[in-house]
Amino acid sequence: MADAHSIHAPSAPLSxxxxxxPSAPLSxxxxxxQFDDLEQQHAADELGMWLFLATExxxxxxxxxxxxxxxxxxxxxxxxxxxxxxxxxxxxxxxxLLCSSLTMVLAVHAAETAQRKPLIALLTLTMLLGTVFLGIxxxxxxxxxxxxxxxxxxxxxxxDEEGTSAGHAQMFFNLYxxxxxxxxxxMLIGLGVMATLLVKACRGGLLGEFAAPVNIxxxxxxxxxxxxxxxxxxxxxxxx
Amino acid sequence: MTTLLExxxxxxxxxxxxxxxxxxxDGYSVRSxxxxxxxxxxxxxxxxxxxxxxMIGGLAASVxxxxxxxPEADLVLTETFNKLFTAHGVIMVFFFLVPSIPxxxxxxxxxxxxxxxxxxxxxxxxxxxxxxxxxxxxxxxALVAGGVDTGWTFYAPYSSTYSNTHVMATAxxxxxxxFSSILTGLNFIVTIHKMRAPGLTWFRLPLFIWSSYAxxxxxxxxxxxxxxxxxxxxxxxxxxxxxxxxKLGGDPVLFQHLFWFYSHxxxxxxxxxSMGVVSEIVPCFCRKRPFGYAFIGFSSFAIAVxxxxxxxxxxxxxxxxxxxxxxxxxLSYLVAIPSAIKVxxxxxxxxxxxISFETPMLYALGFVGLFxxxxxxxxxxxxxxxxxxxxxTYFIVAHFHYIMVGGAVMGYLGGIHFWWPKMTGRLYPEGWxxxxxxxxxxxxxxxxxxxxxxxxxxxxxxxxVYPEEFQVLNVMSTAGASILAVGYLFPLTYLLWSLRWGKIxxxxxxxxxxxxxxxxxxxxxxxxxxxxxVRDEAYDYAKIDGQAPTAIYRSLPTEESSHG
Amino acid sequence: MSQTRPTIRTFVIVFVTLLLLLAVTVEAAxxxxxxxxxxxxxxxxxxxxxxxxxxxxxxxxxAPLTRLVVSAGFFWLAIMFALSLTDYGTRGWLPAM
Numbered sequence: 001m002a003d004a005h006s007i008h009a010p011s012a013p014l015s016x017x018x019x020x021x022p023s024a025p026l027s028x029x030x031x032x033x034q035f036d037d038l039e040q041q042h043a044a045d046e047l048g049m050w051l052f053l054a055t056e057x058x059x060x061x062x063x064x065x066x067x068x069x070x071x072x073x074x075x076x077x078x079x080x081x082x083x084x085x086x087x088x089x090x091x092x093x094x095x096x097l098l099c100s101s102l103t104m105v106l107a108v109h110a111a112e113t114a115q116r117k118p119l120i121a122l123l124t125l126t127m128l129l130g131t132v133f134l135g136i137x138x139x140x141x142x143x144x145x146x147x148x149x150x151x152x153x154x155x156x157x158x159x160d161e162e163g164t165s166a167g168h169a170q171m172f173f174n175l176y177x178x179x180x181x182x183x184x185x186x187m188l189i190g191l192g193v194m195a196t197l198l199v200k201a202c203r204g205g206l207l208g209e210f211a212a213p214v215n216i217x218x219x220x221x222x223x224x225x226x227x228x229x230x231x232x233x234x235x236x237x238x239x240x
Numbered sequence: 241m242t243t244l245l246e247x248x249x250x251x252x253x254x255x256x257x258x259x260x261x262x263x264x265x266d267g268y269s270v271r272s273x274x275x276x277x278x279x280x281x282x283x284x285x286x287x288x289x290x291x292x293x294x295m296i297g298g299l300a301a302s303v304x305x306x307x308x309x310x311p312e313a314d315l316v317l318t319e320t321f322n323k324l325f326t327a328h329g330v331i332m333v334f335f336f337l338v339p340s341i342p343x344x345x346x347x348x349x350x351x352x353x354x355x356x357x358x359x360x361x362x363x364x365x366x367x368x369x370x371x372x373x374x375x376x377x378x379x380x381x382a383l384v385a386g387g388v389d390t391g392w393t394f395y396a397p398y399s400s401t402y403s404n405t406h407v408m409a410t411a412x413x414x415x416x417x418x419f420s421s422i423l424t425g426l427n428f429i430v431t432i433h434k435m436r437a438p439g440l441t442w443f444r445l446p447l448f449i450w451s452s453y454a455x456x457x458x459x460x461x462x463x464x465x466x467x468x469x470x471x472x473x474x475x476x477x478x479x480x481x482x483x484x485x486x487k488l489g490g491d492p493v494l495f496q497h498l499f500w501f502y503s504h505x506x507x508x509x510x511x512x513x514s515m516g517v518v519s520e521i522v523p524c525f526c527r528k529r530p531f532g533y534a535f536i537g538f539s540s541f542a543i544a545v546x547x548x549x550x551x552x553x554x555x556x557x558x559x560x561x562x563x564x565x566x567x568x569x570x571l572s573y574l575v576a577i578p579s580a581i582k583v584x585x586x587x588x589x590x591x592x593x594x595i596s597f598e599t600p601m602l603y604a605l606g607f608v609g610l611f612x613x614x615x616x617x618x619x620x621x622x623x624x625x626x627x628x629x630x631x632x633t634y635f636i637v638a639h640f641h642y643i644m645v646g647g648a649v650m651g652y653l654g655g656i657h658f659w660w661p662k663m664t665g666r667l668y669p670e671g672w673x674x675x676x677x678x679x680x681x682x683x684x685x686x687x688x689x690x691x692x693x694x695x696x697x698x699x700x701x702x703x704x705v706y707p708e709e710f711q712v713l714n715v716m717s718t719a720g721a722s723i724l725a726v727g728y729l730f731p732l733t734y735l736l737w738s739l740r741w742g743k744i745x746x747x748x749x750x751x752x753x754x755x756x757x758x759x760x761x762x763x764x765x766x767x768x769x770x771x772x773x774v775r776d777e778a779y780d781y782a783k784i785d786g787q788a789p790t791a792i793y794r795s796l797p798t799e800e801s802s803h804g
Numbered sequence: 805m806s807q808t809r810p811t812i813r814t815f816v817i818v819f820v821t822l823l824l825l826l827a828v829t830v831e832a833a834x835x836x837x838x839x840x841x842x843x844x845x846x847x848x849x850x851x852x853x854x855x856x857x858x859x860x861x862x863x864x865x866x867a868p869l870t871r872l873v874v875s876a877g878f879f880w881l882a883i884m885f886a887l888s889l890t891d892y893g894t895r896g897w898l899p900a901m
Binding site: 033034035036040043044047048051052054055056058059060061062063065066069070073074077151152153154165167168170171174175177178182 | 356357358359360361362364422425426427429430431433434435460461462463464465467468469471472475478479480481482483487488489490491494497498501771
Binding site: 433465497501548549551552555560561562563564567 | 869876877880883884887888890891892893894895897898
């Protein structure tokens with residue numbers, strides 16, 4: 001596991017008055033005290049975020065396992081239930097999130113090349129697209145509530161398809177609300193993170209060597225997008 | 241070889257005395273402690289928290305054992321009994337054992353052992369402690385509000401549908417605390433990869449680092465599954481989402497799959513760090529390199545990976561397919577191999593070593609013996625046919641307590657004693673410490689060995705009443721538990737005593753190998769005056785013992801000439 | 805950090821490819837492919853995910869360690885699925901006792 005960042009030249013004795021590297025600006029550096037140089041810090045930040053994303057894979061994975069097992073049990077009921085979802089809204093939402101991933105990666109690019117206005121514009125666009133996604137989801141949830149396909153908190157669940165098990169159809173909707181609900185929660189958190197970045201960007205931060213938070217947040221945003229990329233076919237496109 | 245702490249040693253070198261400013265006196269305010277980002281202070285915060293929870297968990301067990309002295313239900317109500325063993329399990333697993341060594345010794349030692357100033361993410365580390373505390377508060381609330389009676393395993397559908405105790409609060413508490421575990425593991429992995437001192441290649445690392453890394457892998461990849469499992473139970477209770485409800489085609493056994501997918505690797509989270517501690521103590525008190533360093537290191541990773549492949553052995557009699565049972569049984573035999581490799585290597589390390597029996601060594605040797613017994617009984621229960629008979633009996637209880645208490649807790653105590661001088665700058669009283677170690681060993685065996693027999697004879701676990709013929713063994717077990725309880729109180733007392741009245745510790749009272757011993761006891765806040773450069777192999781005890789005590793420091797500039 | 809910085813052009817090309825794959829998914833769902841429905845949909849989703857990971861998340865230019873972490877996450881998920889299936893896939897094999 002030879003890793004170029006792990007073995008460093010010995011650092012100078014600790015002294016707050018000595019700048020960490022000749023190229024660092026004399027104004028406050030992005031470098032934290034426990035690191036020897038920015039390269040080490042960036043590598044650590046990225047590795048940290050990837051490890052966190054690995055935990056998220058396992059977190060969502062538990063629900064995907066439940067989905068896989070229950071779908072195997074009664075694919076017909078799942079297909080019938082899936083047919084009740086609005087296929088086009090799901091597809092549009094997928095496109096919306098894919099767009100937001102593009103605007104996000106462009107925002108990272110803008111931050112790293114120190115372009116303030118494009119960064120602000122792209123972060124705003126990303127947030128807008130994320131909000132559109134949540135708006136469409138809210139509409140979908142409300143619609144399911146109205147046609148009694150929301151088996152939460154004791155609400156009535158009305159299944160009128162002959163020949164398919166109402167119980168298993170209800171299980172599909174359990175999974176639908178759980179999986180998209182947890183996903184939506186992650187989107188909300190993502191929007192919160194974006195909002196924090198936007199505020200910092202408006203104040204002139206996050207540019208050049210300070211761009212790391214945008215990169216790291218981008219990784220999180222793309223991950224949430226990837227979860228949806230799998231949720232769409234698994235929930236909206238079940239056909240027997 | 242005589243004890244290293246006797247007064248006939250030469251007077252400490254001037255550089256040996258504690259520095260005037262070190263991490264403990266670098267700011268006395270409550271703010272400086274509660275807002276610290278110093279990994280050493282965070283370790284102490286954890287030490288206080290987990291000791292608190294250990295006492296509560298121990299109290300619960302004491303009441304359980306007292307009631308079980310008689311076959312009738314005559315001390316507490318059955319509902320209370322159920323809540324007590326649940327509290328014992330929940331607190332000991334999630335709030336004591338899982339954090340113990342990683343959050344206390346790991347937090348303290350990982351940066352020191354690799355020559356770093358701090359962990360990769362110091363603020364995340366502090367957040368980790370606050371998350372742990374918040375989770376602990378939820379669980380304490382659940383206890384005070386009336387407790388939970390599902391067992392620490394929360395099996396559906398009892399936990400999700402039928403129990404009317406405080407399942408939600410407890411589940412929320414454990415869910416929150418799980419993130420503390422994840423963040424600690426994440427921090428360790430990044431730190432060990434990215435912040436090693438110059439010259440510290442992977443095969444020069446202390447074995448404690450290898451095992452901390454392996455533990456962190458399990459924490460990072462396993463704990464999220466516990467989180468989603470508890471979340472699903474919570475949703476089923478709160479929003480009536482019948483994920484495990486058979487009426488909707490749900491399967492309660494799916495809960496067990498998801499729960500044990502984390503909880504089996506979790507037991508390796510609890511034992512691997514202890515193994516790392518033993519790997520540090522044994523070479524030091526044999527004065528030689530551990531036998532098969534690379535094998536011990538790799539076996540830590542093997543354990544981490546294999547631990548995820550065996551969870552189905554908890555479901556042998558739950559309605560799982562017998563073919564799955566076959567697969568999991570075979571894999572469970574495989575997972576024993578790396579653990580056995582460690583035991584063989586520690587034992588071989590003793591051969592031709594200059595062995596001395598200071599307190600840490602007593603705990604380490606106790607660990608090796610008791611862990612072996614617990615581990616071997618694991619092989620018994622990995623056999624499908626045997627497990628059918630002993631599942632949910634006291635045999636299982638004895639099996640895991642031999643590993644968790646005889647193994648993990650003894651390793652933890654050994655580590656606390658070994659690094660106590662480093663952490664506090666004080667020496668504990670060796671006589672009392674040895675007495676306590678022996679008391680704990682005796683009390684432990686008297687408590688849990690009878691339980692193997694009870695289980696084999698058929699006494700079920702989690703039962704409030706039992707047939708009269710089991711009473712003698714139960715009385716023995718309770719007697720042992722009382723000795724064990726006293727045994728645990730002793731270290732609590734003399735370690736606290738040593739903070740004020742213990743002898744001042746030199747920087748390396750054990751003449752041990754490792755970078756953490758090359759800085760003062762207690763260390764300064766920034767750990768090292770200068771980042772050390774490592775040129776020696778790990779555990780170079782031959783070199784350490786071949787030289788005069790003053791020449792073993794690596795980080796002082798005058799030492800360049802004395803190293804080859 | 806990456807050796808060769810990916811250009812805006814690369815990102816836009818990847819984005820268009822992702823939209824195309826979405827169009828393929830939508831079209832495929834309108835035809836009944838029998839038992840291949842699930843496999844096709846999953847494969848296309850996996851392709852999209854791979855593109856996002858490699859290009860938007862820069863894994864194509866990342867250190868080997870990053871790739872190891874990414875692989876580990878999915879590998880562990882695979883363990884969970886595979887071993888759970890040894891139970892659920894074989895439940896009906898023995899007659900009920």
